[in-house]
Structure formats: structure tokens, C-alpha cells
Amino acid sequence: MIRNLSLIMLYCLSCTVIIECGIAFISGIRKAKDLLFVLLVNIMTNPLLVVLTVIVNLFFGRLWYYISLAVLEIGAVAAEGLVYKFTIKHKLNPFLLSLILNSASFFLGLIINRIVF
Amino acid sequence: MKKIISVLLALIIVLSFTFVSFADMGAPTVPLYYVFVATEGFSVLGSNASNYVELPLGQKLAVYDRYTYEGTEYWDISVELGGDDRYWTEMTDAQMNDTIKEGEVFPTYRGVHLSKQVNAVVTGEPGLNIRYGPSTYFDIAGFIPLNSNVTYEYTYHNSCDWGYVSFGGKTGWISLDYVEVIPEAQKEEPPAVGSFVPGISGDVAGGDFDDIDDYGYDDYLWESDRNRNPFETITGLLGPALGIILIICLIIAVILAITATVVIIIIVSVRKKRKRAAAYGNPSVRSITPEDYLKNSANPAVQQQGNSVHKATPVNNPQNNPYVNGANWQNNGGNPPPPAR
Numbered sequence: 001m002i003r004n005l006s007l008i009m010l011y012c013l014s015c016t017v018i019i020e021c022g023i024a025f026i027s028g029i030r031k032a033k034d035l036l037f038v039l040l041v042n043i044m045t046n047p048l049l050v051v052l053t054v055i056v057n058l059f060f061g062r063l064w065y066y067i068s069l070a071v072l073e074i075g076a077v078a079a080e081g082l083v084y085k086f087t088i089k090h091k092l093n094p095f096l097l098s099l100i101l102n103s104a105s106f107f108l109g110l111i112i113n114r115i116v117f
Numbered sequence: 118m119k120k121i122i123s124v125l126l127a128l129i130i131v132l133s134f135t136f137v138s139f140a141d142m143g144a145p146t147v148p149l150y151y152v153f154v155a156t157e158g159f160s161v162l163g164s165n166a167s168n169y170v171e172l173p174l175g176q177k178l179a180v181y182d183r184y185t186y187e188g189t190e191y192w193d194i195s196v197e198l199g200g201d202d203r204y205w206t207e208m209t210d211a212q213m214n215d216t217i218k219e220g221e222v223f224p225t226y227r228g229v230h231l232s233k234q235v236n237a238v239v240t241g242e243p244g245l246n247i248r249y250g251p252s253t254y255f256d257i258a259g260f261i262p263l264n265s266n267v268t269y270e271y272t273y274h275n276s277c278d279w280g281y282v283s284f285g286g287k288t289g290w291i292s293l294d295y296v297e298v299i300p301e302a303q304k305e306e307p308p309a310v311g312s313f314v315p316g317i318s319g320d321v322a323g324g325d326f327d328d329i330d331d332y333g334y335d336d337y338l339w340e341s342d343r344n345r346n347p348f349e350t351i352t353g354l355l356g357p358a359l360g361i362i363l364i365i366c367l368i369i370a371v372i373l374a375i376t377a378t379v380v381i382i383i384i385v386s387v388r389k390k391r392k393r394a395a396a397y398g399n400p401s402v403r404s405i406t407p408e409d410y411l412k413n414s415a416n417p418a419v420q421q422q423g424n425s426v427h428k429a430t431p432v433n434n435p436q437n438n439p440y441v442n443g444a445n446w447q448n449n450g451g452n453p454p455p456p457a458r
Contacts (some may be wrong), residue, residue: 005366006365009370037381037384040380041377043376044377047374048371048373051367051370052367054363055367083381087381
């Protein structure tokens with residue numbers, strides 16, 4: 001797994017960006033600039049989250065992996081919500097928007113992983 | 118500016134992933150760690166074998182990966198059976214745990230490190246037991262008579278120190294309290310008097326101790342075992358190649374996060390600057406000028422005034438701008454004044 005970690009990071013980031021930009025587009029974010037922010041916040045949070053959870057899984061085992069995943073996902077939702085607050089004008093609360101986008105990418109990612117692997 | 122930022126960001130992403138991907142390809146295959154068979158009847162079926170091969174107790178297994186597939190944890194292991202025989206196989210977590218007695222003979226992160234081979238003489242009377250694991254809890258696998266020469270390759274540190282040996286066709290663990298290391302220096306020519314011999318003894322930063330201890334190990338290694346920094350811990354756990362890959366990936370993730378944050382901050386600050394400029398009519402920034410304001414006004418009289426102002430007065434010359442000194446505000450048809458300058 002570690003040998004392919006960079007590819008895993010790229011795969012996770014691509015999937016997340018495609019899903020979140022798609023959901024954001026459907027939810028009414030149509031401006032290219034706003035979609036650029038969706039891309040940027042994912043570049044900001046996703047690779048870090050992937051690497052940190054892999055490290056936790058390696059060093060501390062499965063239980064701590066799930067705990068760290070939950071904590072880091074909440075952190076990512078908060079960070080992305082904060083960015084959306086200052087960048088994107090949307091009818092939804094920015095943190096709710098962030099929660100929806102992240103939940104969608106998380107669960108769709110699980111389904112894709114199940115199908116692909 | 119936007120184009121430059123986009124190109125830079127794209128370059129960073131593409132280059133970083135390409136770099137690590139190529140680094141992956143060129144990286145030597147390094148096991149995550151080693152375990153040793155501690156249960157009789159443990160068999161493997163390698164990809165190059167058509168039948169199961171039963172492994173002897175104490176057989177070394179190189180663990181290359183642990184992963185989960187459909188809820189079951191698997192181990193990707195390699196077994197060297199001497200010569201060129203090398204079996205690759207996958208075992209479930211349950212099978213491996215049954216095999217290696219986790220907690221007792223699971224010499225992974227906490228103690229075992231690969232080392233050079235160390236030659237020693239058995240000094241314990243009447244001899245020394247070889248055990249299936251690095252503890253007296255394990256059964257005896259063999260016996261090494263007094264004064265026999267042995268070579269051990271790995272160590273395991275718990276309450277005492279254990280070495281992994283192969284002797285008389287038996288493999289297993291011996292207590293290092295009952296062996297005496299044959300120093301390598303004895304095999305070489307004695308150094309000339311007064312000369313400095315690196316690696317034998319000397320002062321090391323942070324403490325004065327011999328480089329080589331009683332068991333033939335560098336004191337520095339022992340010291341680093343106790344006080345490892347994160348880099349050493351990761352590379353110690355995964356092996357140098359995989360550890361470095363993990364660290365590089367972590368660094369890339371941090372760089373990406375910082376870059377994305379900086380880009381977001383830049384875009385937001387530029388946007389804010391423009392908004393402020395629009396509000397205060399900074400002529401250096403494209404924004405709503407008083408002329409635009411007047412031209413876009415709903416009042417036709419004001420619109421006309423705006424047109425005339427546009428024609429008559431250059432905006433960038435405050436002296437000629439009738440809105441700077443406020444003289445014309447009263448003639449503005451009762452409309453609110455344009456943004457203050």
C-alpha cells in the first residue's frame with residue numbers, strides 16, 4: 001500500500017474533486033471561480049487526510065484509524081466550511097454545504113471502492 | 118495573476134505526483150517487518166508452487182503488506198526456503214495470528230531490527246537452549262553446547278535480549294545473556310599504537326560510550342531505539358525506502374495544503390481589494406466611477422449630467438472632477454451622491 005501511496009492520494013483527490021464539483025454544480029454553484037474554490041479546498045484537505053489516516057492505520061491499528069478518520073473528516077468539513085464562508089455565496093449555510101459535499105464524496109467513494117476493488 | 122497561480126498549482130500537483138510515482142517504481146522492495154513461525158503445521162502455497170509446503174518452527178517470514186479485502190485482513194508474505202526458493206503467499210489475519218502467536222513472537226515495531234550478522238560463543242553452562250520465540254515461555258527447539266560458535270542475525274529486546282540463530286539445522290531464539298560476542302577487531306591486524314580506530318570506541322555527541330557493546334551492536338543504534346525521532350521511527354518501521362516514500366507523501370500533502378491555502382487567501386484578498394476599490398472609487402482599479410454612477414442612474418436628468426461630465430471632465434484629474442469638492446451634489450436631482458472618493 002505504501003509503495004502506491006502517491007497513486008492512492010491522486011486517486012482519492014481526483015474522485016473527491018469530481019464528486020464534490022459535480023454535487024456543487026448540481027446544488028447551484030455554477031461559476032467557474034466558485035468551482036475553483038471547491039477544487040482548492042479539496043487540494044488543501046484531501047491529500048493530508050489520506051496520508052495521516054494511512055500513518056495512523058500503520059502505527060496505531062484499525063481502531064485508531066476509524067477514530068482519526070472521523071476526527072479528520074470533521075476537521076476537513078470545518079475547514080472547508082470556513083473557506084466557503086468567505087468565498088462562495090450560496091443559499092445554504094457554508095458549513096452545511098461543506099458537510100453535504102464531504103458526506104457525498106465520502107459515501108460515493110465507499111461505493112466506488114466497493115465496485116472498483 | 119490568476120493564470121500564473123493556476124499554472125503553478127497545476128505544475129506542483131503534476132510534478133509532485135509524478136516524482137513520487139517514479140520514486141515508487143524505482144524503490145527497492147523492502148519488507149515491512151519479519152515474523153517467525155511459532156506453530157507446527159503452518160503451510161504456505163506460493164504462486165510458483167502447486168502444493169503446500171509446511172514451514173518449520175522458527176521459519177522467518179517477510180511481511181510485505183497488510184491489507185483488507187472484503188472485510189478480511191490479509192498479509193502479503195514472502196518465505197525464503199533456502200537457495201532460490203522463494204514463496205509468495207497471502208494469509209488471512211486469523212491464520213497469521215494463529216501462526217505467530219501475536220504478542221509473544223511478533224517482533225515487529227518494538228524491538229527487532231535487522232543488523233549485521235554477529236558471531237558469538239556460548240558461555241552459559243552446560244549450554245544454551247534454542248527457543249521458538251524470544252522468551253522462556255516458548256518451547257525448546259534445540260540445544261547449543263557450551264563454547265559453540267553461533268551466528269545471530271536479529272535481536273529482540275524485552276526483559277532480556279534475544280538473538281535469532283540457526284544452529285545444527287534448528288532455527289530459533291537464544292538468550293544473549295549467555296553468549297559472548299567475538300569482537301570483529303580480533304580478526305584484524307591490531308592498530309598501531311596511538312592511532313584512532315573509528316567504530317571501536319570513542320566519544321559520541323551526547324554521551325561517552327563505546328560504539329560496540331557486549332552483543333556486538335552499535336550503542337548508537339541502541340540509543341536511537343530508545344529515543345527515536347519521528348523520521349527514524351517511520352523508516353525503522355517500514356524500512357528506509359517505504360519510510361522515505363511515506364515521508365515524501367506527507368511532505369507533498371502538507372505543501373499542497375499550504376499552497377492551496379495561500380492561493381485561496383490571495384484570491385480572497387484580491388477580491389476584497391476590488392470590492393473596497395469599488396466602494397471607494399479607486400481610479401487605479403477598474404470600478405464604478407462617478408460617471409458610471411450618474412449614467413446608470415434612473416433619473417434622466419442625472420443621466421444627462423453624467424454624460425456631460427463624462428465628456429467634459431477627465432475622471433482621473435481631481436481638479437476637474439466636479440464630485441470631488443462636492444459642489445454639484447445639490448444639483449443631483451435629490452439622488453444620493455455617488456460613492457465618496
